[in-house]
Amino acid sequence: MGQFLQQLINGIQIGSIYALIALGYTMVYGIVRLINFAHADIFMFGAYMGFFLAPKMAMIFGGAFVPTIIAAMLITGLLGFIMEKLAYRPLRYKSRLSALITALGVSIFLENFCAMDFVLFGVHFVFGPTYRKFPDLIVAKNIPIPGNLGLNISNVLLLDVGVSVILMVLLFWFVNKTLIGKQMRAVAFDKPTASLMGINIDVVISTAFIVGPALAGAGGILYGTTYGMLASPFLGIWPGLKAFIAAVLGGIGNIPGAVLGAYIMGISEAFATSVNSNLGYGIAFAILIGILLIRPSGLLGKFMPEKV
């Protein structure tokens, strides 16, 4: 029983990080129908920003976690904005496949560019290739759980879940209550009509490419805090892929679906990993194939038949 609960809790923790990444995939897909492969690298970029900025933030603000996560979100948001403007916008009315290949190109570019070392604003940016110890943004502590289930819950876990939930609530509010959020939903539903209604498509797309990456940036900080280690500029690939799978599982383009998918993914991964670490990796794909064959549009996605 204790073992079971422990895996469930671990799954919720990793699921929270997946959810933050998955939201960006799903928002961008919902609006421009693009699988933004570079999203995984934005997540990586966010994690490294934490690594570089945390000491400075601690110096300026006294505390590290809140200013660092905000700074990382601002930087990754900006990166997403620039990425869309330079690489995706020129291809917007061309074939979707070329946009997808471009996304791959952007992804490879970010990974290899970050593998270089360079100096910017007095900070020496060296991402890899060696392991980097992520700064302790908070002091990790175990929280004693009453009863003798042997549960292991740390304040980092609570932080991961708490921050994710706060950001998700903010996102739901943003998408459902603000004008730009409503415009985003309109564009996702029907771009030409939304455009005829006077919605500025460019602004909406840019917003999606700012908000999604900002969430991934926050995910990066949580990832760094949780694992305490940054492996290389390629570290985004697998968590990114998992998060993408989660977004598809929930029904790509659907925001609650991405969150649901991420938690399913995180929890099933935690359980499978406890059996065999390789299985933990593969389980995501087995679940996905199974669900897609039964519900091609994902758990919460809507199926849109082609009009003849």
Add this chain to the structure above:
Amino acid sequence: MTFLRTHRTLATVIAFALVYAVIKVLSILPLNNGDPLLNAYYIQLIMLAGINIVMTVSLGMVNGFTGQFSIGHAGFMAVGAYTSAMITTVWLHTSTANPWVGYPVFIVAILAGGLLAAAAGYLVGAPSLRLKGDYLAIVTLSANELIRTVIRVTEVLGGPRGLGGIPKFTTLEVVFVFTIVSVVLMRNYLFSSHGRSMKAVRDSEIAAESTGINTTRQKVFVFVFSAFFAGVSGGVFAHLLQFIHPDNFSFMKSLEYLIYLYVGGSTSISGAIVGPAIFTLLPELMRGLQKWRLVIYPLILILTMIFRTEGIMGLKEFSFILIPQRQRKEVSA
């Protein structure tokens, strides 16, 4: 020259023989410093280029010409690589010492690898080709990673340590024959009634169906033979590198083939030849740029996509790819 123009097949054969001869001579003939211009490393690159060409052309059959979107081609390559390596290395202990026994076993092994990859292709393709667009992409991606996971957890296959000691049956000659035969077979198929119906499925699946084409069967068949060629390529690849690891066949590898295909031009066999040829050899040509070449390479990719969306070749084909057109009788109306 008129003779060669009218006998284009012959001209093509002669051209390939010449290319082979030049590479062979350059790999043997020593320069001033005593080494040949094409050392073993370059020859290996050329061989990899050949394998990548078959992989890319076979991927192009599905993605470029049938309009589906498969992004897990490396998974089928893995099936072929592991199957053939298991046959030659683990079960039959063949070696290159006796080519009269070795090569027949090798050929049977890579064909068996292709067949098993085709079977895997059927398992993946039959249920998922009815899904449209991006969903096929996601299923193939997942299948790719699932295949890799299965290899990682299977002890017999070497698990996460990889599988080594594979005899080096793949020579320059093997790659030449393999590449030419594979490309010719796929090109033949494309320039047939079946190839036309592939393109019909791509351009409008509903119209193709209303024109009497069993689009599901056509899509599944193309997917299966594409997986077959990927499997055989995997076999040839395994017997070139002599050591295979599950990570050689990850989703990242599949993405490489997508890049080769779309930069070369997905709607042209020539494009599917040019793309991998350039990208396999390009990193070498950019050696002077040292580590920055890894940054410049994706930039080339992005710029190609922005300024030449249809890829380098677009819809164009080299003339040796095309089937000579017969002259139609002119009939006055």
Add this chain to the structure above:
Amino acid sequence: MALLDIQHLTQFFGGLRAVSDFNIQLEHGEIVGLIGPNGAGKTTVFNVVTGVYTPTKGTIVFDGQNIVGRKTYQITQAGIARTFQNIRLFSKSSVIDNIKIAYHFRMPYGNTDAFLHTRKYWQGEQLVDDYAIDILRLFHLEGHAEDISGSLPYGAQRRLEIARALATKPKLLILDEPAAGMNPAEADQLMEMIHWLRDKFDLTILLIEHQMRVVMGVCERIKVMDFGETICEGVPEYIRNDPRVIEAYLGKGA
């Protein structure tokens, strides 16, 4: 016996009844029109007949066989060919290849011949090339045979689509708004062509059309639909003066 006999056809999409209790009998050689305001269910009838949707209820008998539940390609092979409201050519293929594709299900060679380019392949290719060029000539498209079909002018694309449907050698031809986007002169040519097609190829033709001049000029019998129901049926003169039809198109009190 009627060539096409549809009885009590009903089609639901979720809660929406797109077609309700639709009946029609087409006799061999007839030209019949299906008209009605947008959203009346005409295209849905076409899609059900051609197997794109499986009907919720009802029977469709074509040429003595029940075709409900058959796949689209099987229905085409059985002898029903169609065109689309918004042209659907194989736009990246050449004009002649568009026609050749319609011959694919009759092609005498198989996958192996295709890979190996056997003698059978060359014979088949010669056969289909002759066949396709003959059809193109009938539609005055032979000069464009090697052009990419997507680059043809609009009128020629419409003709090519009809030519492609005809190349499947149908018994029944279904045209979905063939005159859409045509000017009066082109529409006149189209009307002539529809008659000519019927006579030359011994066809039965069912068409949807919004240009009343075309419908009235070409159809021998017309069926009017509104909100999924058949509201009226008869010869053009009768339809023209029926108050229910006028109401459906123009609203009450018009």
